[in-house]
Amino acid sequence: MADVARLAGVAISTVSRALANPGRVNEKTRAKINAAARQLGYTPNAMARGLRVGKSNIIMIILPGSLYYGASQVIPQVLQSINKSLIQGGYNLMIANLDRDEISERHILDLAFGGSVRGAIILSSKLPEVDGRSLANSGLPIVSMLLDMSDAGLQSVVTNDREAVRDVTAELIRLGHRRFFYLAGPEGNYHDVERYGGVLEALEAAGLSEDLVHRSGGHLDYQHGFDIGVQAADDFAELTEKPTAVIATSDDMAISFVSRIQRTGLSIPGDVSVVSFDGSPVCEFCSPPLSTIKQPVEEMGRAAVDLLFDAIGQRQNTATVRTVIRSSLILRESIAAPKN
Amino acid sequence: MADVARLAGVAISTVSRALANPGRVNEKTRAKINAAARQLGYTPNAMARGLRVGKSNIIMIILPGSLYYGASQVIPQVLQSINKSLIQGGYNLMIANLDRDEISERHILDLAFGGSVRGAIILSSKLPEVDGRSLANSGLPIVSMLLDMSDAGLQSVVTNDREAVRDVTAELIRLGHRRFFYLAGPEGNYHDVERYGGVLEALEAAGLSEDLVHRSGGHLDYQHGFDIGVQAADDFAELTEKPTAVIATSDDMAISFVSRIQRTGLSIPGDVSVVSFDGSPVCEFCSPPLSTIKQPVEEMGRAAVDLLFDAIGQRQNTATVRTVIRSSLILRESIAAPKN
DNA sequence: CGGTTTTTGGCAAACGTTTGCTATAAGCTG
DNA sequence: CAGCTTATAGCAAACGTTTGCCAAAAACCG
Numbered sequence: 001m002a003d004v005a006r007l008a009g010v011a012i013s014t015v016s017r018a019l020a021n022p023g024r025v026n027e028k029t030r031a032k033i034n035a036a037a038r039q040l041g042y043t044p045n046a047m048a049r050g051l052r053v054g055k056s057n058i059i060m061i062i063l064p065g066s067l068y069y070g071a072s073q074v075i076p077q078v079l080q081s082i083n084k085s086l087i088q089g090g091y092n093l094m095i096a097n098l099d100r101d102e103i104s105e106r107h108i109l110d111l112a113f114g115g116s117v118r119g120a121i122i123l124s125s126k127l128p129e130v131d132g133r134s135l136a137n138s139g140l141p142i143v144s145m146l147l148d149m150s151d152a153g154l155q156s157v158v159t160n161d162r163e164a165v166r167d168v169t170a171e172l173i174r175l176g177h178r179r180f181f182y183l184a185g186p187e188g189n190y191h192d193v194e195r196y197g198g199v200l201e202a203l204e205a206a207g208l209s210e211d212l213v214h215r216s217g218g219h220l221d222y223q224h225g226f227d228i229g230v231q232a233a234d235d236f237a238e239l240t241e242k243p244t245a246v247i248a249t250s251d252d253m254a255i256s257f258v259s260r261i262q263r264t265g266l267s268i269p270g271d272v273s274v275v276s277f278d279g280s281p282v283c284e285f286c287s288p289p290l291s292t293i294k295q296p297v298e299e300m301g302r303a304a305v306d307l308l309f310d311a312i313g314q315r316q317n318t319a320t321v322r323t324v325i326r327s328s329l330i331l332r333e334s335i336a337a338p339k340n
Numbered sequence: 341m342a343d344v345a346r347l348a349g350v351a352i353s354t355v356s357r358a359l360a361n362p363g364r365v366n367e368k369t370r371a372k373i374n375a376a377a378r379q380l381g382y383t384p385n386a387m388a389r390g391l392r393v394g395k396s397n398i399i400m401i402i403l404p405g406s407l408y409y410g411a412s413q414v415i416p417q418v419l420q421s422i423n424k425s426l427i428q429g430g431y432n433l434m435i436a437n438l439d440r441d442e443i444s445e446r447h448i449l450d451l452a453f454g455g456s457v458r459g460a461i462i463l464s465s466k467l468p469e470v471d472g473r474s475l476a477n478s479g480l481p482i483v484s485m486l487l488d489m490s491d492a493g494l495q496s497v498v499t500n501d502r503e504a505v506r507d508v509t510a511e512l513i514r515l516g517h518r519r520f521f522y523l524a525g526p527e528g529n530y531h532d533v534e535r536y537g538g539v540l541e542a543l544e545a546a547g548l549s550e551d552l553v554h555r556s557g558g559h560l561d562y563q564h565g566f567d568i569g570v571q572a573a574d575d576f577a578e579l580t581e582k583p584t585a586v587i588a589t590s591d592d593m594a595i596s597f598v599s600r601i602q603r604t605g606l607s608i609p610g611d612v613s614v615v616s617f618d619g620s621p622v623c624e625f626c627s628p629p630l631s632t633i634k635q636p637v638e639e640m641g642r643a644a645v646d647l648l649f650d651a652i653g654q655r656q657n658t659a660t661v662r663t664v665i666r667s668s669l670i671l672r673e674s675i676a677a678p679k680n
Numbered sequence: 681c682g683g684t685t686t687t688t689g690g691c692a693a694a695c696g697t698t699t700g701c702t703a704t705a706a707g708c709t710g
Numbered sequence: 711c712a713g714c715t716t717a718t719a720g721c722a723a724a725c726g727t728t729t730g731c732c733a734a735a736a737a738c739c740g
Contacts, residue, residue: 001726011689016728026687038471043453047396048726050387051695058434076415083435087447092456094398095423095433107427113383115696116432131378226621252622259625281566282592285599287627341696351719356698366717388696391725455726 001042008036019044050115058092059308060117062108064124065099073225073251073280074297078145081301082121089309091118098124105130112138119308121145125190127152141311145304146295147190150321155311157304159327161191161277164293165198165247166205168275168329172245173206175337177273179241183232183248183257184218185225192218195249195277214243217253225252233260242266244338248276251283251292258286258334269336279330289332300325341382348376359384390455398432399648400457402448404464405439413591413620414637418485421641422461429649431458438464445470452478459648461485465530467492481651485644486635487530490661495651497644499667501531501617504633505538505587506545508615508669512585513546515677517613519581523572523588523597524558525565532558535589535617554583557593565592573600582606584678588616591623591632598626598674609676619670629672640665 005012010029018025018033025033036042050056061082063075083093094117096108105128111117112135119141127135135142136152143155150156172180182199185192200210216232229252236242236257248254254276258268268274268288276283279294303323345352350369358365358373365373376382390396401422403415423433434457436448445468451457452475459481467475467489475482476492483495490496512520522539525532540550556572572593576582588594594616598608608614608628616623619634643663 012727013690013729014688017688020728024687029688041453041471041473043450043473045391045726046451046454046456047387047390048455048695049728051385051391051697052726052728054695056387079419079435080437083437087437087444092451093435095419095435097420097423097427104427110383111386111432113381114386115388116386131381133381133383224621226625229625255622256625259627259629262627281564282595282622285566285569285596287599287602289599352697353699353720354718357718360698364717369718385696388725389698391727392696392698394725 001044003040004033004036004042007040008033020049054115056116056118057090058094058117059086059119059121059305060094060096060108060111062096062098062120062122062124062128065097065104073278073282074295077297078123078301081298082305085302085305089305096120098126098128102130104128109133109135109138112140119143119312121304121308122149122154123147125149141308143304143307143311145300148194148322149190153321155307155321155323157300157307157323157325159295159300160324161194161327162198162201164327164329165195165277166202167198168291168293169199169202169247170205172247172273172275172335173202173208175273175335177245177338178208178212179243179245180213181232181236181239181243181246181272182213182215183229183246183253183276184215185228185249185253187218191249191277195247199247214239225250226256229253229256229258230260233257233264236261237264243272245273245335246275248274251276251278251280251290254290254292255282255286258290269334270339273336273338274334275329279327283330283332286334288334290334291330291332293327293329295327296325341384343380344373344376344382347380348373360389394455396456396458397430398434398457399426399459399461399645400434400436400448400451402436402438402460402462402464402468405437405444413618413622414635417637418463418641421638422645425642425645429645436460438466438468442470444468449473449475449478452480459483459652461644461648462489462494463487465489481648483644483647483651485640488534488662489530493661495647495661495663497640497647497663497665499635499640500664501534501667502538502541504667504669505535505617506542507538508631508633509539509542509587510545512587512613512615512675513542513548515613515675517585517678518548518552519583519585520553521572521576521579521583521586521612522553522555523569523586523593523616524555525568525589525593527558531589531617535587539587554579565590566596569593569596569598570600573597573604576601577604583612585613585675586615588614591616591618591620591630594630594632595622595626598630609674610679613676613678614674615669619667623670623672626674628674630674631670631672633667633669635667636665 001015002012005015014025015033018030086093098104108128113133122142122144123146125147145157148156148158182196199213203210216235217228254274258274266272275291277293279292283290283292341355342352345355354365355373358370426433438444448468453473462482462484463486465487485497488496488498522536539553543550556575557568594614598614606612615631617633619632623630623632
């Protein structure tokens, strides 16, 4: 920096001001300084700046260690959209994986308390906490995405899962379906609660009994979505009175489920209608093309980043704690009226 | 840190030594120091350390901005495996997206030259370079993954694309196929060159003419893999003499291609055999299940990190510049002998 | 041209570590 | 207990910025 100052013929403090907060220096000298910096190939040292200012410009995203269940399909898009928004605000994105072991928790806490990161976006249902240090009271702005953690006081960006599932279930009922097969992810998980709740609400609204829906899957939370679908197909095969409509909580499990039951001679949507969750692009090219509830992940990513920026900007944590972004049903050929 | 020292009854320098390089301090006092640190909820400031030591503990992964083509399916696995390996070595993973605009290039260069990162893993074919600053001469250890950039002097971790495609093409020839349809990604891309080269090699080895293979796709590099497959299906429909075997350079395009040509009444593998590249889990559940050449991405990720660690450890850049990890063909029902 | 505002220069402290140095203390050996 | 090795204390410099302060210079105004 001293070199740049010398070459530009200005003081070192002026260089700093020109590069960091562009307001406080004359436009003409700023141009001169930039030219000098470019000529010398100078780039300010981020760590020195961070140390002095007391803030980093890194945001960490906390991914569940086993992102297999469902989420895997949408992760790249989430990452892309979040990173894009962050960069526009001058921030960088760091990845942190939260496994079920203490090591990864400790690692995340080190990041948080060591001043490495300025905020976090969390896609996991559990806040790391060990040895009295907890992410919750790290003082870091945190926003949760996909999962509603407003109970824990976290700004949350979610879709209207319950409502979406309720609507699609209602539509299936309207078409004449009366026996349902619900393909669950990890049991008790926010998504499971909401989505299954949506199914039940629709049944109730139609004056139907909860017994009409058979739950399958959801025993393990580290399972690959495809595996869940395969197991569920076995489960389905055992049923004497076959359900005519399947509601799956992720595209992955729907895809493998469909593949397996087609092999047993059943046809979609002739014998069974299927709808799932996520909106993976691949659904369009399945046979038959799968109906799916599309999660607007790009939009959610942007919203999460905006909330984070708000939280960083002001010391007060804002009141609104839950942002709902509407998902949309993509209707394809996998849904029809039941046979008779 | 001073507080910790006071509580533990030792000097501040001893605390530093105990926490940073554990060798130089007595085990007993180290335990005392750790206890004090835990009690006080103390975590060393990473930026201060980084500044003093002159090195960061962050590795950046440079992803192509449009990771749509093909790669999208494997990115989460790549990220997971790389991050896991990095953390074991005490490093963190930062994401950088390399788009075709100057902004993103500049951004990456700022990261590199600003001392923010200690090394890079690059999954893009182009090294950012602007204003005389180039990633190549940033002094940073860099390893390329998926793409062979050993020409540019970069350690590269790749699969044996050419060989794998050659083998599977030879197998198709053996089955009796004589007309081929090659579904290309971005033209001139390393993968395209290698894979197409593999096709040609197999033809030549069998004494067949290059004219037997029809190329499709590969005009744009920002296309979603699925779109390429859709377009290629239109392309395919126009051909008077239909090829009997399709070799696709990513699973995505194979999936959408298959979906579309099945709709025109053709059957797989009856009328057309299909094989593709990537090894996405979803292939198993397509109808028919797709044969695919599986890229061992976890293994590649580990290898890339190991190479990076080697490069960080020593000042000399090691001689070997290309690491090949063998891919494996997963044979499924989408391949059969041609009809007559 | 005197007075006022804006911009810059120069200085120095601060951010929280690490690390080389010397000196002291502690522990061990015979 | 002398002589040796090992561990720690205490000090201070350094890493590369930012930023508050005040003075100096420049620009602007009427």
